[in-house]
Amino acid sequence: MTLLQDRPELEAAEASPPPAVAQVTESWFDTSDHKRLGLLFVYTSLLFLVAAAVVGLLVGAKDVSPGFVSSEAYLRLYGFHTQATVLLFLTAIWIGIATYVVPLQIGAGRLALPRLLATGYWSYFVGGGIYVASFLVGDVSGTTVASKPVAAVGGAANDATKLWIVALALISVGFLLAAGSLFTTVVTHRSEGMTILRVPAFSWATLVASAITLVATPVFLGGLLLFGIDQHFGGTLFAPATPGSLSIWQHTVWLYGRPDVFLLTLVGLGAATDIVTTHARRPLLNHTAGLGLIGVFGALTLTTFTAGDSVTNAVIVPTYTTAVALVAAPLGALVLLWLGTSALGRPRFHVSLLFVVAALGLWLLGAGNAIAAAAKDVKGFDGSSAWVAGNVHALVFGPPTLLAIGALYHWGPKIWGRRLHASAGALAALLLFAGFAASGMGYYLLGYNGVPLGMTGDLTSYQKGLYGLAEGGGAAIALGVLIVISDLVATALHRGGRPAGDDPYEGLTLEWATSSPPPRWGFDQVPEVRSEAPLAYRREAERLAAGGDPGPVGGGAGGPAAISASAGG
Amino acid sequence: MQLALPAGGRPTPRNVLTSGALALAAGATALMGSLVGAYITVGHLAKAWPPGGVQLDQYAGNMMALTMLMSVVTVEWACYAIKRDDQAQSTWGLALTIGFGAGFLLLLWQVGRQVGFGPGSPKVGAFAVLFFALIGAAGALALIGLVALILALGRTLGHQMNGSRHEMIRATAWIWDFVVLAWIAVYATIWLFT
Numbered sequence: 001m002t003l004l005q006d007r008p009e010l011e012a013a014e015a016s017p018p019p020a021v022a023q024v025t026e027s028w029f030d031t032s033d034h035k036r037l038g039l040l041f042v043y044t045s046l047l048f049l050v051a052a053a054v055v056g057l058l059v060g061a062k063d064v065s066p067g068f069v070s071s072e073a074y075l076r077l078y079g080f081h082t083q084a085t086v087l088l089f090l091t092a093i094w095i096g097i098a099t100y101v102v103p104l105q106i107g108a109g110r111l112a113l114p115r116l117l118a119t120g121y122w123s124y125f126v127g128g129g130i131y132v133a134s135f136l137v138g139d140v141s142g143t144t145v146a147s148k149p150v151a152a153v154g155g156a157a158n159d160a161t162k163l164w165i166v167a168l169a170l171i172s173v174g175f176l177l178a179a180g181s182l183f184t185t186v187v188t189h190r191s192e193g194m195t196i197l198r199v200p201a202f203s204w205a206t207l208v209a210s211a212i213t214l215v216a217t218p219v220f221l222g223g224l225l226l227f228g229i230d231q232h233f234g235g236t237l238f239a240p241a242t243p244g245s246l247s248i249w250q251h252t253v254w255l256y257g258r259p260d261v262f263l264l265t266l267v268g269l270g271a272a273t274d275i276v277t278t279h280a281r282r283p284l285l286n287h288t289a290g291l292g293l294i295g296v297f298g299a300l301t302l303t304t305f306t307a308g309d310s311v312t313n314a315v316i317v318p319t320y321t322t323a324v325a326l327v328a329a330p331l332g333a334l335v336l337l338w339l340g341t342s343a344l345g346r347p348r349f350h351v352s353l354l355f356v357v358a359a360l361g362l363w364l365l366g367a368g369n370a371i372a373a374a375a376k377d378v379k380g381f382d383g384s385s386a387w388v389a390g391n392v393h394a395l396v397f398g399p400p401t402l403l404a405i406g407a408l409y410h411w412g413p414k415i416w417g418r419r420l421h422a423s424a425g426a427l428a429a430l431l432l433f434a435g436f437a438a439s440g441m442g443y444y445l446l447g448y449n450g451v452p453l454g455m456t457g458d459l460t461s462y463q464k465g466l467y468g469l470a471e472g473g474g475a476a477i478a479l480g481v482l483i484v485i486s487d488l489v490a491t492a493l494h495r496g497g498r499p500a501g502d503d504p505y506e507g508l509t510l511e512w513a514t515s516s517p518p519p520r521w522g523f524d525q526v527p528e529v530r531s532e533a534p535l536a537y538r539r540e541a542e543r544l545a546a547g548g549d550p551g552p553v554g555g556g557a558g559g560p561a562a563i564s565a566s567a568g569g
Numbered sequence: 570m571q572l573a574l575p576a577g578g579r580p581t582p583r584n585v586l587t588s589g590a591l592a593l594a595a596g597a598t599a600l601m602g603s604l605v606g607a608y609i610t611v612g613h614l615a616k617a618w619p620p621g622g623v624q625l626d627q628y629a630g631n632m633m634a635l636t637m638l639m640s641v642v643t644v645e646w647a648c649y650a651i652k653r654d655d656q657a658q659s660t661w662g663l664a665l666t667i668g669f670g671a672g673f674l675l676l677l678w679q680v681g682r683q684v685g686f687g688p689g690s691p692k693v694g695a696f697a698v699l700f701f702a703l704i705g706a707a708g709a710l711a712l713i714g715l716v717a718l719i720l721a722l723g724r725t726l727g728h729q730m731n732g733s734r735h736e737m738i739r740a741t742a743w744i745w746d747f748v749v750l751a752w753i754a755v756y757a758t759i760w761l762f763t
Binding site: 113116176177179181184188211216225232234236243247248251 | 610611
């Protein structure tokens with residue numbers, strides 16, 4: 001079979017009108033369009049990010065001025081800041097981006113089980129509202145950031161805590177339903193020729209993360225059910241005297257005892273891989289190896305469940321076991337693949353690459369501190385040390401946030417039909433990196449100094465300076481977030497920015513083969529898929545057919561034949 | 570017209586409902602697994618498990634397990650029949666499964682009421698929390714499965730299911746199979762091996 005052939009049946013198909021679905025009109029409230037659902041997730045998550053950032057600033061203000069809020073209020077605010085950032089913002093924005101991009105990347109143009117995902121969004125939305133309300137109506141005693149069980153005070157929980165439990169259950173169910181829909185989409189809706197090993201890295205990472213969410217989030221739901229019954233009916237399971245309760249708590253409720261927290265990075269790795277290959281203008285050196293590394297990263301996150309329940313003398317936190325620490329190996333190998341791909345491709349600067357580089361910087365910062373902490377054999381990294389707050393900012397919040405915003409800058413032209421402003425993106429990347437690094441280092445150094453989380457009295461001037469550094473970092477993060485949101489508002493709502501065109505990057509994957517923004521039905525025509533980079537392949541074939549020289553992906557190692565052969569096509 | 574790499578086809582996605590049902594069933598299995606794990610962990614470390622004074626109705630437990638096992642037969646019967654375009658037999662299979670499911674839920678409700686302690690009973694302690702979490706989660710899953718069965722029965726009665734279009738019944742059967750599996754795990758944990 002040659003590359004050039006007549007397909008008369010397709011000419012007939014070209015003449016046919018768009019699918020009937022084009023005539024369907026839906027409001028934002030009852031939509032099953034993956035693009036609208038994706039945007040709903042993205043916009044809502046950004047609203048919650050603003051709330052989390054404001055509360056984060058209050059937490060920082062308490063660190064600098066001890067009398068600003070009471071110690072009890074500090075722990076509530078810290079819990080809100082952490083949980084809202086991870087659950088309401090980071091997880092949701094990744095679901096939103098995946099919901100928009102994945103059906104396009106695999107040539108489906110629609111979701112499998114879209115009503116399931118829509119139900120998931122509304123469950124998340126209502127749960128998020130109740131979550132915020134729970135902190136407004138009273139003192140929430142529940143938290144997912146405490147490494148030790150939270151026993152019911154006075155035999156029964158207050159209304160705020162019950163609301164908190166219901167809210168987290170609704171949010172988790174929402175994510176579970178969304179994961180079910182995204183998983184099924186990648187498994188069943190791939191276009192012809194797109195074998196599972198030809199799926200773009202971001203779609204693959206979404207598949208892996210969805211699979212892990214499907215088995216990990218129900219464990220959290222189980223923990224919430226136990227916690228809810230325990231809090232409502234008197235508090236016997238999580239009472240300090242109950243043997244085994246610590247283990248149950250740490251593996252079901254505690255945020256850092258579950259694999260979920262790693263999934264934010266996992267999806268970010270997929271997005272970063274697509275960003276790097278698109279702007280290097282060549283496929284990944286070994287696409288199958290890249291997918292394998294992402295899969296290994298995902299599998300290793302499940303080893304958090306095998307960790308013991310000791311909360312002392314562990315490196316960083318109890319669940320940071322040797323097996324979990326091994327996630328650094330696939331991550332490092334993937335970074336090497338990115339570097340090799342960039343070296344052999346024709347890299348071109350794009351602001352989204354800045355976010356990838358910034359995320360790399362934070363990973364290095366976090367890894368360096370993990371090694372330093374292990375080498376110093378510092379005791380007490382049990383979730384109550386300020387060191388953990390540094391790790392949360394440098395590793396848990398920082399890289400996924402940077403990569404999510406980088407993904408918005410990368411896929412923004414497809415989503416809104418216009419380019420986000422590169423200068424605003426660059427400034428935001430710089431501020432966010434500096435903010436997360438300063439915040440992380442401030443707390444890391446406080447931890448090395450033996451300062452527990454939230455302790456603001458009896459501090460030396462050095463320690464006060466470190467709190468100031470961390471708070472300065474928080475302010476930089478808030479400013480970066482403000483710039484990103486302003487840019488999004490200017491571009492998405494006020495039609496600012498330059499028109500992007502359908503394929504502004506000469507992209508490799510199928511989402512660039514449709515209009516920007518895409519029509520309701522996704523594609524007028526889905527290009528044939530014979531490799532992991534179908535558009536590069538097509539572009540090259542057209543160039544060769546026109547008598548041109550081998551182009552960017554070359555006539556040699558990276559050419560169409562090689563691409564096809566490497567993917568088994 | 571000559572095309573360089575013309576557009577590929579857009580194959581009709583297959584097994585969407587089945588894949589989605591299996592994905593969510595995996596989640597349900599993880600939920601029950603976490604609760605069973607918690608029950609075993611606390612029970613293993615407790616001095617007496619179940620605590621003194623707890624008398625579980627073995628007969629009710631056995632009957633519920635038997636009811637659920639019979640429902641697997643009837644739901645698979647419904648699948649088998651619809652694949653052969655036998656709507657009448659499929660309708661009977663689904664209706665009987667719904668009957669078994671409803672019976673199971675009633676029995677579960679009775680067991681919860683007559684067990685002799687509440688979720689916060691101080692004498693029973695952690696056992697009470699874990700017991701009600703396990704039977705509550707199993708009951709919630711059965712309720713979801715029952716809703717799916719009723720929807721499938723409605724489609725069958727409306728002649729929307731036939732030999733060439735029966736994926737909804739297959740997917741529903743998968744969901745119900747996992748509901749039964751979840752209950753068998755709970756039954757074995759609480760009634761058989763405690």
